[in-house]
Amino acid sequence: MIYFNKRCIAGRYLGKAAFLFLLALTGVFRTQAQRIGLNRPDHDDWRYYFGMSISYNSSYLHTSKNPRFYQNDSILVTEPGSKGGIALGLLGTLRISNHLEFRANPQLIIGGSKYITYTLKNPSPGESIIEQKLMPSTIVGFPFHFKFNSDRIHNFRVYLLGGIKYDLDLASNSAARNAEDLVKLKKGDFGVETGIGFNFYLRFVTVSPEIKFSQGLTNIHSRDPSLKYSSVFDKLQSRMIFFTLNLED
Template sequence: MANDSVLTAEQGSTGGISLGLLATGRLSDHFQIRFNPTLFLGGSRYFSYTLGSTQPNEAKEQKQTLPTTIVSMPVHFKFNSDRIDNFRTYLLFGVKFDTDLSSNSALRNVPDIIKLRKNDFGLEGGLGFNFFLPFVTISPEIKFSYGLTNLLIPDPNLKYASVFQQLQSRMIVFSIHFED
């Protein structure tokens, strides 16, 4: 079989930067609905492999890097605590739809590289704080994102792809929102 030569395979990712907009609709004193379209830049997914048997001029350790540029469209429900002076905490949960703009790039059309689906659907949850200053509200938050879609496009002919049964996205996102 093509995958007999792969001893170990590990998935990883690198950090990046994101830019986004925030639209909030008030449902009640404590509940809001929020739409936060975001563009994630500069990150990449990578796969590290250790090969048991190699071809001539092939390294025993292999690494494949897939650049990513993701547009995320999350919709969250936000629960705000009571405001204490100039401070408030909040919880958020919701769904997201992601699309990878670099999924058809020339680098991804290399013959032996893993093929991933362009679109993903997932769940998000997080925690944040509002700091009310005289001219701006600063809101740091941390979100945990869990993709529900199997991103792997199975291809038994690809030596590196056949070692995985499924791949799902997971992200931890720290962001700071500035509101006036």
């Protein structure tokens, strides 16, 4: 049997679209910046500054099968997927040196439900061959990043970021009553994040489009061997991609 992973192809197209979007946005802002003088030339000397962020995010679950999966007489194939969500956050940045800053970005991630699609070997009466189990998600996230800044070129600058995060899923169902159709997820998740962004210094605000990748390190699967749709997995780990627009003073 050959298993074709559609999610990989979708991921490639999503990455290319994100790159082209950021490239186009960079060109627009740089052209605009060249038409005007230097904005807020003393901004990079500020010890700290604040802002807000709005993001579109897409998340899915990285799965690790249980060794007994291929002996399972109920489930033939599993495929994780996701729906997009919106994240709203606050920004606080502390300047460490000319090229290094520390940033906190607490945020609320609304939507972005995860789901797993199952292909059943021997569906019960009333079941279809394809079953989809949805896991709603409302996350309070606490990312902490180090930002590595390039030199400022007129009203433009590039930065890389990397750091850690802790997420708390308010919609976690790990304490829910056992039911055969549940896949239980734990509340807490620890992970790492990395990304790239662009600072555009406007007259009264700094606008920063950013793309960020997040990888959970924690096994958030609350496994129950007695549950049909849960027992096939050993580990479930979160993966997220954010397309963000930051507005800072």
